[in-house]
Amino acid sequence: MKTLTSVIATTAVLSSAQASFAATEIEFWHAFTGRLGELVAEQVDTFNASQDEYTVVQSHKGNYSETLNAGIAAFRAGEQPHILMVIEVGTATMMAAEGAIKPVYEVMGDGFDQSKYIGSVKGYYTSPDGNMLSLPFNSSTPVLWVNRDKLSEAGIDPDTPMATWEQVGGVLDVLKEAGVDCPMTTAWQSWIHLENFSAYHNVPFATQDNGFAGTDTELALNGPAQVAHISQMGQWAQDGKFIYAGRRNEGGANFRAGECALFTESSAGYAGIKAEAEFDFEVRPLPYWEAVASEPQNTIIGGASLWVMEGHEDAEYAGVAAFMDFLSSADIQAKWHQDTGYLPITAEAGEKTKMMGFYDENPGTDIAVMQMTAKEPTANSKGLRLGSFDQIRGIIDEELEAVWSGDKDAQTALDSAAERGNALLRRFEQATQ
16 A cells, blocks of 8 residues: 555646646747637647647737736836837847847847848838847738728729729718718727728828938828828818728728728728628728829838847747747738738748639638838838837827817928927937937
């Protein structure tokens, strides 16, 4: 008969052996819910099942802003995750957080091939000396989503051209006359109708190459082109042709429910629209104003990247590197791109998707890639790198809402946004000197 002492001793030995073989745990905090949350969980489960050395534990921490704030608070408390998803406009803030982040190129180590990542995507997250600081995980760009059934119901040929805002304006007129309650709505108004608008028309959003050339930058979002566009949208809002639903993606629910004819939104709207829409839809290029530019330049990315936090063990960083290598693989990236509408972060994944016939079977799903890569980015169109930009976006949203409600004209609102935003840029500049 075994004595209690021998049982305890045997249990201790077994527990010790099991502990020695326990997988190294990697914490990954993200901002996804719904279909995107399911797809992130699928990626994590696939990685965990592919090997037994590491276990990635994914946790939803709220929307983009809430996830960033949770990561900052956790670092201050010494409880930071290994991987933190950060919205693209938080890039300058993360770069300035010395001692808080471990650059991806250092985590990946020798042999890390940065050239395989698409330039227009990785450039947003690359240091001036060309090294990747974070991994571009979910990169999207804005497009025009079209409810073809709604157009047909209004007596409009669903194939009618809408490459320019001038053409869109004509379509909105007919939709309104036909009694459509929601001719057009939008998501992410600042990102699409000011940030991307500026890049697409090759006009500056801010000085100093939109912040890439230094922190002594000032907002230029109140220029003639931007004022003209916001003024026209304000008029459409007053006429009931543009329906404002909210600062983030609240308008997505209206479009997916079939209420709206046109919807300016991220290419990543594909996942939800494909899953929920019970109408014939398509994706078109983001319109441009022919009165401003003879042809569009390129759009810029949105979404987020994955930042590695300091303060962990070398063995854990090896696990982070393994997971990021997995996320960058052609098979995983191609599936992610096809499932979500996010851009493939490597050229190989894009080519694989093309060879699989996905673009032929799903017309328009390659538009986001073409918008980003058809032209070499200019100083005005390679992206934004502005400090405190998440807060500045809040200011812009507030001022745009005043235009949509008719309380301010576009010039007054954008002048105010620039003045208020510049005050935050000066504080950020002083804090990083």
